[in-house]
Every structure is written in structure tokens, then in C-alpha cells.
Amino acid sequence: xxxxxxxxxxxxxxxxxxxxxxxxxxxxxxxxxxxxxxxxxxxxxxxxxxxxxxxxxxxxxxxxxxxxxxxxxxxxxxxxxxxxxxxxxxxxxxxxxxxxxxxxxxxxxxxxxxxxxxxxxxxxxxxxxxxxxxxxxxxxxxxxxxxxxxxxxxxxxxxxxxxxxxxxxxxxxxxxxxxxxxxxxxxxxxxxxxxxxxxxxxxxxxxxxxxxxxxxxxxxxxxxxxxxxxxxxxxxxxxxxxxxxxxxxxxxxxxxxxxxxxxxxxxxxxxxxxxxxxxxxxxxxxxxxxxxxxxxxxxxxxxxxxxxxxxxxxxxxxxxxxxxxxxxxxxxxxxxxxxxxxxxxxxxxxxxxxxxxxxxxxxxxxxxxxxxxxxxxxxxxxxxxxxxxxxxxxxxxxxxxxxxxxxxxxxxxxxxxxxxxxxxxxxxxxxxxxxxxxxxxxxxxxxxxxxxxxxxxxxxxxxxxxxxxxxxxxxxxxxxxxxxxxxxxxxxxxxxxxxxxxxxxxxxxxxxxxxxxxxxxxxxxxxxxxxxxxxxxxxxxxxxxxxxxxxxxxxxxxxxxxxxxxxxxxxxxxxxxxxxxxxxxxxxxxxxxxxxxxxxxxxxxxxxxxxxxxxxxxxxxxxxxxxxxxxxxxxxxxxxxxxxxxxxxxxxxxxxxxxxxxxxxxxxxxxxxxxxxxxxxxxxxxxxxxxxxxxxxxxxxxxxxxxxxx
Numbered sequence: 001x002x003x004x005x006x007x008x009x010x011x012x013x014x015x016x017x018x019x020x021x022x023x024x025x026x027x028x029x030x031x032x033x034x035x036x037x038x039x040x041x042x043x044x045x046x047x048x049x050x051x052x053x054x055x056x057x058x059x060x061x062x063x064x065x066x067x068x069x070x071x072x073x074x075x076x077x078x079x080x081x082x083x084x085x086x087x088x089x090x091x092x093x094x095x096x097x098x099x100x101x102x103x104x105x106x107x108x109x110x111x112x113x114x115x116x117x118x119x120x121x122x123x124x125x126x127x128x129x130x131x132x133x134x135x136x137x138x139x140x141x142x143x144x145x146x147x148x149x150x151x152x153x154x155x156x157x158x159x160x161x162x163x164x165x166x167x168x169x170x171x172x173x174x175x176x177x178x179x180x181x182x183x184x185x186x187x188x189x190x191x192x193x194x195x196x197x198x199x200x201x202x203x204x205x206x207x208x209x210x211x212x213x214x215x216x217x218x219x220x221x222x223x224x225x226x227x228x229x230x231x232x233x234x235x236x237x238x239x240x241x242x243x244x245x246x247x248x249x250x251x252x253x254x255x256x257x258x259x260x261x262x263x264x265x266x267x268x269x270x271x272x273x274x275x276x277x278x279x280x281x282x283x284x285x286x287x288x289x290x291x292x293x294x295x296x297x298x299x300x301x302x303x304x305x306x307x308x309x310x311x312x313x314x315x316x317x318x319x320x321x322x323x324x325x326x327x328x329x330x331x332x333x334x335x336x337x338x339x340x341x342x343x344x345x346x347x348x349x350x351x352x353x354x355x356x357x358x359x360x361x362x363x364x365x366x367x368x369x370x371x372x373x374x375x376x377x378x379x380x381x382x383x384x385x386x387x388x389x390x391x392x393x394x395x396x397x398x399x400x401x402x403x404x405x406x407x408x409x410x411x412x413x414x415x416x417x418x419x420x421x422x423x424x425x426x427x428x429x430x431x432x433x434x435x436x437x438x439x440x441x442x443x444x445x446x447x448x449x450x451x452x453x454x455x456x457x458x459x460x461x462x463x464x465x466x467x468x469x470x471x472x473x474x475x476x477x478x479x480x481x482x483x484x485x486x487x488x489x490x491x492x493x494x495x496x497x498x499x500x501x502x503x504x505x506x507x508x509x510x511x512x513x514x515x516x517x518x519x520x521x522x523x524x525x526x527x528x529x530x531x532x533x534x535x536x537x538x539x540x541x542x543x544x545x546x547x548x549x550x551x552x553x554x555x556x557x558x559x560x561x562x563x564x565x566x567x568x569x570x571x572x573x574x575x576x577x578x579x580x581x582x583x584x585x586x587x588x589x590x591x592x593x594x595x596x597x598x599x600x601x602x603x604x605x606x607x608x609x610x611x612x613x614x615x616x617x618x619x620x621x622x623x624x625x626x627x628x629x630x631x632x633x634x635x636x637x638x639x640x641x642x643x644x645x646x647x648x649x650x651x652x653x654x655x656x657x658x659x660x661x662x663x664x665x666x667x668x669x670x671x672x673x674x675x676x677x678x679x680x681x682x683x684x685x686x687x688x689x690x691x692x693x694x695x696x697x698x699x700x701x702x703x704x705x706x707x708x709x710x
Contacts, residue, residue: 048060048061049061049063049069050062050063050064050068050069050070051063051069051132051150051175051178052150052178053083053084053150053151054081054083054084054085054151055575056083056085056574056575056581057083057085057086057573057574057575057581057582057583058531058532058533058573058574058575059072059081059083059151059533059573060072060073060533062075062079062081062153063133063175064079064130064133064153064155064173064175065077065079065153065155066162066374066376066434066436066446067133067162067361067363067376067378067434068363068374068376068436070374070436072524072533073483073489073524073526073533074436074444074481074489075446075479075481076444076446076479076480076481076491076492076493076520076522077155077156077157077479077491077493077520078156078157078520078522078535078537078569078571079153079154079155079156079535080102080103080153080154080156080571080573080585081151081152081153081154081573082098082099082101082102082151082152082153082154082583083150083151084149084150084151084177085581086098086101086583086616087146087149088673089581089616089618089630089632089661089663090616090634090659090661090675091190091661091673091675091703091705092146093145093146093190093198093220093222094116094143094144094145094146095116095143095144095146095149095152095172095174096110096116096119096143098146098152099119099152099154099172100614100636101583101584101585101614101615101616101634101636102152102154102571102585103569103570103571103572103584103585103586103587103614104121104122104156104569104571104585104586104587104589104612105119105120105121105154106119106120106121106607106608106609106612106638106641106687107119107120107607107686107687107695108120108125108606108607108687109125109607109687109689110143110687110695111140112265112266112267112293112329112331113231113233113263113264113265113266113695114140114142114143114261114263114265114293114295114325115140115141115142115143115295116129116137116141116143116144117140119172120169120607120608121154121156121167121169121170121171122156122157122168122169122170122539122541122565122567122569122587122589122591123169123541123563123565123567123589123590123591123605123608124167124168124169124170124516124541124543124563124565124591124605125167125169125605125606125607126166126167126169126170126171128163128165128166128167128171128172129144129171129172129173129174130163130171130172130173130174131173131174131176131257131299131301131319132173132174132175132176132255132301132303133162133163133173133359134301134317134319134321134357134359135163135164135319135321135355135357135382136174136299136321138321138353138355138384138386139297139321139322139323139325139351139352139353139354139355139386140295140323140325140351140353141259141295141297141321141323142235142259142261142295142297143261144174145220145235145237145259147200147202147218147219147220147237147239148176148177148218148237148239148241148257149174149175149176149177150175150176150177150178151175152172152173152174152175153172153173153175154170154171154172155170155171155172155173156169156170156520156537156539156569157169157170157493157495157518157520157539157541158475158477158495158496158497158516158517158518159171159495159497160450160452160475160477160495160496160497160498161432161434161448161449161450161475161476161477161495162432162434162450164380164382164428164430164450164452164498165428165452165454165497165498165499165500166497166498166499167497167499167514167516167543168495168496168497168516168517168518168541168542168543169541169565176239176241176255177202177216177218177241178216178241178243178253179204179214179215179216179241179242179243179253180204180205180214180216181205181206181211181214182204182205182206183204183205183206184202184203184204184205184709184710185201185202185203185709185710186200186201186202186203186707186708186709186710187199187200187201187707187708187710188200188201188202188705188706188707188708189705189706189707190703190704190705191703191704191705192224192675192701192702192703192704193227193700193701193702193703194224194225194226194227194701195223195224195225196222196223196224196225196703197222197223197224198220198221198222198223198224199220199221199222200218200219200220200707201217201218201219201220202216202217202218203215203216203217203218204216204217207242211245212244212245212246213242213243213244213245214242214243215240215241215242215243216240216241216242217238217239217240217241218237218238218239218240219237219238219239220235220236220237221235221236221237222234222235222236222237223235226264226266227281227282227698227699227701228266228281228282228284228696229282229283229284229288230264230284230286230288230289230291231263231264231266231284232263232264232292233261233262233263233264234261234262234263235259235260235261235262236258236259236260237257237258237259237260238256238257238258239255239256239257239258240255240256241253241254241255241256242254242255249306249307249308250304250305250306250307251304251305251306252302252303252304253301253302253303253304254300254301254302254303255299255300255301255302255303256298256299256300256301257297257298257299257301258297258298258299259295259296259297259298259323260294260295260296261294261295261296262292262293262294262295263292263293263295264286264291264292264293265286265291265292265293265327265328265329265331266284266286266291267285267286267331267332267689267692267693267695268688268693268694268695268696269281269283269285269404269694269696270285270332270335270342270404270691270692270694271643271650271688271691271692271694272339272340272404272405273339274649274650274691276643276652276653276685276694276696277653277683279404279405281683281696281697281699283404283407284407285332285342285344285402285404285407286329286330286331286344287330287409287410287411287413288409290328290329290330290346290413291327291328291329291330292327292328293325293326293327293328293329293349294324294325294326294327295323295324295325296323296324297321297322297323297324298321298322298323299319299320299321300319300320300321301317301318301319302317302318302319303315303316303317304316304317311364311365311366312362312363312364312365313362313363313364314360314361314362314363315360315361315362315363316358316359316360316361316378317358317359318356318357318358318359319355319356319357320354320355320356321354321355321356321357322352322353322354322355323352323353323354324350324351324352324353325349325351325352326349326350326351327348327349328346328347328348328349329346329347329349330344330345330346330347330400330413331344331345331347332344332692332693333345333395333692334395334692335404335691335692336401340403340404340405341401341402341403341404342401342402342403342404342692343395343399343400343401344395344399344400344401344402345392345393345394345395345400345414346392346393346400346413346414346416347390347391347392347393348390348391348392348416349388349389349390350388350389350390351386351387351388351389352386352387353384353385353386353387354384354385355382355383355384355385356381356382356383356384357380357381357382358380358381358382359378359379359380360378360379360380361376361377361378362375362376362377362378363375363376371437371438371439372437372438373435373436373437373438374435374436375433375434375435375436376432376433376434376435376436376448377432377433377434378431378432378433379430379431379432380428380429380430380431380432381427381428381429381430382426382427382428383426383427383428384424384425384426384427384428385423385424385425386422386423386424387422387423387424388420388421388422389419389420389421390419390420390421391416391418391419392416392417392418392419392420393413393414393415393416393417393418394414394417394418397417398414398415398417400413400414419462420460420462421460421461421462422458422459422460422461423457423458423459423461424456424457424458424459424502425456425457426454426455426456426457427454427455428452428453428454428455429452429453430450430451430452430453431450431451432448432449432450432451433448433449434446434447434448434477435447435448441483442482442483443480443481443482443483444480444481444482445478445479445480446477446478446479446480446481446493447476447477447478447479448476448477448478449474449475449476449477450474450475450476451472451473451474452472452473452474452475452498453470453471453472454469454470454471454472454473454500454513455468455469455470456468456469456470456471456500456502456510458502467510468510469500469510469511471498471500471510471513473498473513473515475495475496475497475498476494476495476496477493477494477495477496478493478494478495479491479492479493479494479495479520480492480493481524487525487526487527487530488523488524488525488526489523489524490521490522490523490524491520491521491522491523491524492519492520492521492522493518493519493520494517494518494519494520495517495518496515496516496517496518497514497515497516497517497518497543498513498514498515498516499513499514500513500514501513501514501545501547501559511545511547511557511559512545512559513545514543514544514545514546514559515543515544515545516541516542516543516544517541517542518539518540518541518542519539519540519541520537520538520539520540521537521538521539522535522536522537522538523535523536523537527574527576528574528576528577531574531575531576531577532572532573532574532575532576532582533572533573533574534570534571534572535570535571535572536568536569536570537568537569537570538566538567538568539565539566539567539568539569540564540565540566541564541565541566542562542563542564542565542594543562543563543564544561544562544595545559545561545562546559546561546562546563546596547559547561548561548596548597548598548599561593561595561596561597561599562593562594562595562596563591563592563593563594563605564591564592564594565589565590565591565592565605565608566589566590566591567587567588567589567590567591568587568588569585569586569587569588569589570585570586570587571584571585572584572585578622579619579620579621579622580617580618580619581617581618581619581620581632582615582616582617582618583615583616584613584614584615584616584634585613585614586611586612586613587611587612587613588610588611589608589609589610589612590610591604591605591608592604592605593605603642604641604642605642606641606642606643606644606645606688606689607641607642607643607652607687607688608641608642609638609639609640609641609654610639610640611637611639612637612638612639613635613636613637614634614635614636614637615634615635616632616633616634617632617633617634618630618631618632618661619631619632620665628664628665628666629662629663629664629665630661630662630663630664630665631661631662632660632661632662633658633659633660633661634658634659634661635656635657635658635659636656636657636659637654637655637656638654638655638656638684638686639654640652640653640654643685643688643690643691643694644688644689644690644691645689645690650690650691652685652687652688652694653684653685655682655684655685655697656682657677657678657679657680657682657684657697658678658679658680659675659676659677659678659679660675660676660679661673661674661675661676662674662675668709669708669709669710670706670707670708670709671706671707672704672705672706673703673704673705673706673707674702674703674704674705675702675703675704675705676700676701676702676703677698677700677701677702677703678697678698678699678700678701679700680700681699681700682697683696683697683699684696684697685697
């Protein structure tokens with residue numbers, strides 16, 4: 001279908017643009033029947049950018065994985081891209097829901113529903129995530145809103161070469177919508193079960209007639225209740241962005257993000273007798289009216305891209321990010337021996353943080369003999385300040401208990417008698433070098449190393465204890481990928497990770513940092529005439545110097561633990577035929593403790609299922625009376641998981657949920673959508689931290705929405 005297109009387009013352009021002799025050609029051929037040669041025209045279509053919109057569900061390029069715009073099929077690493085279309089189809093308002101379809105991503109601790117505190121990739125919990133390559137997981141930012149997201153990219157395996165300290169399982173980079181000169185305004189409304197009401201705006205346009213300056217404005221206002229009793233939330237979100245094409249070689253982009261989120265702090269339910277499901281999923285075990293936390297954050301990001309020559313560019317930017325988290329909450333502490341009396345404690349938080357990050361990258365393309373190189377050389381500086389004041393009651397002297405089987409609210413709140421007042425100041429200096437080498441037309445090598453120096457001063461003001469640390473680490477990465485045929489490539493990679501441990505040991509000394517290493521073997525497939533991409537990978541990852549309880553005094557820790565994860569994952573996404581979109585994956589993960597001072601080897605890691613799978617399919621009718629109608633569904637399968645961190649018998653049961661969706665496009669301006677989540681109203685638990693902090697999943701919910709393009 002593609003081959004006849006170029007001559008047809010060329011001929012049409014020749015007629016339309018008035019190419020000399022074009023009109024006469026048609027007349028001459030009719031008169032004489034002889035072919036006449038046309039002047040040659042080059043037709044270049046705007047293709048996908050590694051940080052731009054995606055057609056349907058299949059992304060072909062990525063910037064996140066190499067910090068250069070590179071075809072995904074040439075990167076020796078498993079990468080999942082969840083594009084904007086997925087967010088729209090499933091009516092996702094938070095990142096968590098979209099990650100369910102990235103393949104093998106498990107939900108982790110969400111800090112009482114306040115933040116994207118942790119998620120699990122390849123068996124390892126991590127809180128590391130980025131916004132256009134800059135860190136935004138510092139402090140306790142509210143869970144990322146989807147209003148300004150263009151695509152989500154999950155990089156499996158260590159990403160320390162490019163992003164610095166982190167966990168070896170994987171990293172998430174959020175790519176935001178960018179300004180465009182095309183003028184439009186899209187208004188959206190979403191309404192659903194439990195009082196959800198949400199309004200959004202997405203507006204763009206040129207600020208100058210020549211298109212050299214343009215803007216993008218995304219915003220959302222949201223409020224509602226929850227299937228959980230006495231749990232409410234409200235949110236205001238605004239994300240403006242401006243781009244200035246200073247010259248043909250220089251572009252400057254300024255972005256902001258402002259979020260105010262108020263939500264009831266909610267640790268979920270208790271596993272009665274280590275069995276989830278006995279306590280109703282809607283039962284609230286805090287105190288009604290006590291627990292609203294206010295989370296406010298602001299971000300400014302200035303980026304530039306300057307082309308020095310046709311082959312060399314200088315790119316970089318600066319980001320400042322800060323926020324606060326304030327509020328009280330009544331939280332579970334421990335379950336007494338009768339199995340039904342839950343001790344609780346009152347907590348009051350006053351947290352504040354700010355972070356400055358500066359990046360500078362030099363990117364160049366050159367040849368050494370027959371070998372092509374894409375070189376990345378970069379430096380980075382980060383300064384982070386975090387203050388946390390946490391006041392708590394004492395559940396030992398003021399139990400503040402509640403009967404989990406027959407709760408009675410309204411008790412007098414206990415006194416706040418314990419205080420933790422910590423201050424953390426850290427600075428990071430890093431330099432990195434990466435080379436993408438085309439050894440032959442089919443064989444490509446990616447190799448690089450990062451050297452990072454980390455200074456941290458962590459002080460517990462309540463006791464006067466200080467735990468300063470100075471760490472320097474080198475984290476290499478190397479990978480090979482070979483194109484076996486027209487649609488299959490095989491690859492192998494090795495990478496290391498580094499993350500400093502926080503605090504100090506019994507002697508006040510800083511801990512040795514966590515270090516991870518990962519081996520990966522995989523294959524990439526382009527199917528259905530390059531309309532669907534799939535990646536299958538085997539991996540083996542270890543992480544050492546994990547903090548564990550000190551046998552001499554369990555109130556202190558030592559860096560003596562080691563954990564290991566190995567397994568297989570498969571991801572796929574694409575558009576198999578016109579109108580049909582699909583995305584999903586499968587993962588088998590064997591993640592366990594291999595060395596620990598208190599846990600026995602073989603203990604499973606928290607919230608990590610051995611088996612998980614997801615698949616979303618959507619079909620939009622392309623013609624006839626049903627044109628513009630889209631129908632689809634998704635299934636999410638999650639195996640049983642360890643439910644706490646102490647290796648007890650408590651496990652979260654396996655579950656499967658089914659979602660349905662439908663939408664209808666009325667012309668090019670109006671889109672109506674209907675989503676039914678958890679169609680069969682299954683009771684399930686998507687994450688936990690202990691047997692008294694268990695998060696139930698949402699029951700059957702119906703969402704209806706409309707977007708109007710003005």
C-alpha cells in the first residue's frame with residue numbers, strides 16, 4: 001500500500017505547486033500517449049519524535065532511554081511507551097492506572113493515597129520518576145496528573161548512567177505535551193461513581209504570526225468522594241508551557257506545573273487473621289473528619305536546544321521544584337492478640353522540600369572510518385533540601401483503639417507526645433559519557449559510564465543525631481543489538497545502579513550505598529508490517545547493601561541485605577490494522593531475599609507477583625454508519641503477592657479485573673466516552689505495606705465524559 005503513494009503525492013504536488021510543464025504533461029500524454037519525465041521532488045513527511053505525540057498505541061522512537069532521539073528497535077533495552085491515546089481511552093486521571101498496561105509494573109506503597117510513592121518494576125520497589133528527564137520524585141509531590149502528559153516511558157533495568165541514583169528494576173519518565181503553533185482549545189468533563197467530577201482544558205496556539213513563539217496550557221479541576229467511607233479529595237492543577245524559536249538553530253522552552261491536592265489520608269483496611277476480605281473494603285479505620293492532608297507543589301523548568309552544526313548540538317536546562325505536605329491522620333499501629341482490637345496513633349505532618357537540578361548535554365554525530373557514532377557527554381548538578389516534622393501519639397500509653405469488626409468513631413484524640421524533626425541537605429555532582437556506535441548496518445553498540453559524587457547531611461534535630469555521608473560511584477552500561485532479519489533484533493545488555501542509603505547505623509556512621517547490577521537478554525519484533533512492536537526479555541538483577549535490622553539492636557539498621565530478581569517479561573503495543581489498537585504485557589518475576597540479618601533467604605519481596613499480565617484492545621469503526629464509534633476492553637491479571645515486609649504468612653490474593661470502554665466521535669470536534677471499570681465488581685487488594693495497611697482496589701465504577709474542540 002505504501003509504494004504507490006510517493007508517485008501519487010509527487011504528481012499531485014507538481015500540479016498544485018505549478019511545476020513548469022505539469023499541466024502540459026497531462027495534455028501531452030493524452031494527445032500522444034507518450035510518457036514525459038517530471039522534475040524530481042523530495043517529499044518529506046513529519047515523522048514521530050522521541051518526545052512527541054504517538055500515532056495510536058505504537059511508539060517507534062524514544063529520548064528517555066538514551067537522551068538522544070533514537071529508534072526503539074535500535075536500543076538494547078526493554079522499553080514500554082504508554083501514549084496519550086491510552087490515557088484517553090481508559091479515562092485515566094492518575095499515572096497508576098496507565099502503568100497497569102505497561103506490562104509487569106506492580107503497584108506499591110502510595111503513602112495513604114497521597115502520592116506515587118512507590119511502584120515496582122522487575123521485582124524492585126522504586127520511587128524514582130522524572131519529568132522530561134528531570135527528577136520530580138523529591139519530597140512528597142501529589143500523584144502525577146495526566147492532564148499534561150503526552151506519553152509515559154518505562155525503562156526496564158538500571159538507568160543510573162543517565163539519571164543517577166536509583167533502583168535497578170527500572171525508571172519512569174513522564175513526557176509532557178509541548179507547545180504548538182496550531183491554535184485550538186479542548187475542554188473536557190468527566191463524571192463518575194462516588195461523586196467524581198473533573199474538568200480539563202488543553203489550549204495551544206502561536207504567540208507570533210510567524211509561529212516562532214507558541215504556548216500550551218493544560219489544567220484540571222477535580223473533586224469527589226471515594227468508595228471508601230469518609231474519604232474525600234479535591235485537586236487543582238495547572239501546567240503552562242511556552243516555546244520560543246530564537247533562531248533556526250536555537251529553541252528555548254519554559255514550562256511550569258502547579259498542583260494543590262487535598263485528600264483524606266487513608267491506610268486502607270486490616271487483614272483479619274492474615275486474611276484480606278473479612279473487613280468490608282469500604283470500611284474506614286481512621287476518624288471521620290480527621291485526616292485531610294494538603295499537598296501543594298510548584299515546578300519551573302527551562303530547557304534549551306542549540307544546534308552548533310548539522311552534527312553537533314548543545315542541550316540542557318534547569319529545574320526548580322518545591323512543595324509542602326501538611327495535615328493530620330489517624331493511622332493503624334498494631335492489632336492486639338484478640339485479632340479485632342486495632343491500636344491507632346494520631347500523626348501530624350509538616351513537610352517541606354525544594355530541589356534544584358541543572359543539566360548540560362553535548363550531542364554529536366561523527367564517523368571513524370566506516371563506523372558511525374552518536375556521542376552524548378553530559379554534566380549534572382542537583383541540590384536538595386527536605387524538612388520533615390512528624391508529631392505522633394504513643395499507642396503504648398494511649399492506645400486509641402478501635403474494633404475493626406464493629407468500629408465506633410468519635411473518641412477523644414490522643415496527645416502528640418513524640419516528635420521527629422529531620423533535615424536533609426544533599427548535593428550531587430555527576431558527569432557521564434555515552435556512545436551509540438553503528439558497528440555495521442545491523443550491529444549496534446551502546447556503551448557509557450557515569451561518575452557521581454553525592455554529599456548528604458541528615459540530621460535528627462529531636463535527638464541531635466547527625467549522619468553525614470560522602471559517596472562516589474561509577475555506574476557503567478553496555479549493550480549490543482543485532483538485526484537478525486527485517487523484523488527481528490536480538491540484544492544483550494549489562495548495567496549497574498547506585499543509590500545512597502539514608503541515615504546512620506548504631507554508631508552514627510553512614511551506611512554503604514545500595515548497589516545493583518542487571519543482565520538482560522532479549523529480542524525485539526516488528527509485526528503486522530511494522531504496525532505492532534513487541535519485546536521479550538530475560539533478566540537477572542541483584543541489589544546489595546539493602547538496609548536490614550541490626551541483630552544487636554533491632555531499633556537500628558545495618559547495610560547487609562541482598563535481594564535478587566530474575567524472570568521474563570513480554571510487552572507489545574501497536575495498531576495491527578486500521579482502527580485497531582492494542583497494548584499490554586506479561587511478566588514472570590522471581591524476586592526474593594538472598595541475604596538478611598533477620599529475614600530468611602527465599603522470603604518474597606513485598607507486592608511482587610510471580611505472574612502478571614494485562615491487555616487493552618480498542619477498535620474504532622472506520623466507515624459506514626458506525627464510523628467514529630470505538631469499542632474496547634482491558635483485562636488486568638495479578639498473581640498472589642507477599643503482603644508485608646517481615647516474611648510472615650500474610651499474602652495478598654491473586655485477582656483479575658475487566659474494564660470496558662466505548663466512545664463516539666461526532667465529527668472532528670466532539671468525543672463522548674463511557675468507561676466501566678471492574679465490570680464484575682471483584683473484591684481485590686492492589687497493594688499493602690503490612691497486615692494492618694492493606695489497600696483495597698476500587699469496586700465497579702462507571703465514568704462518563706465529553707471533550708469539545710473549539
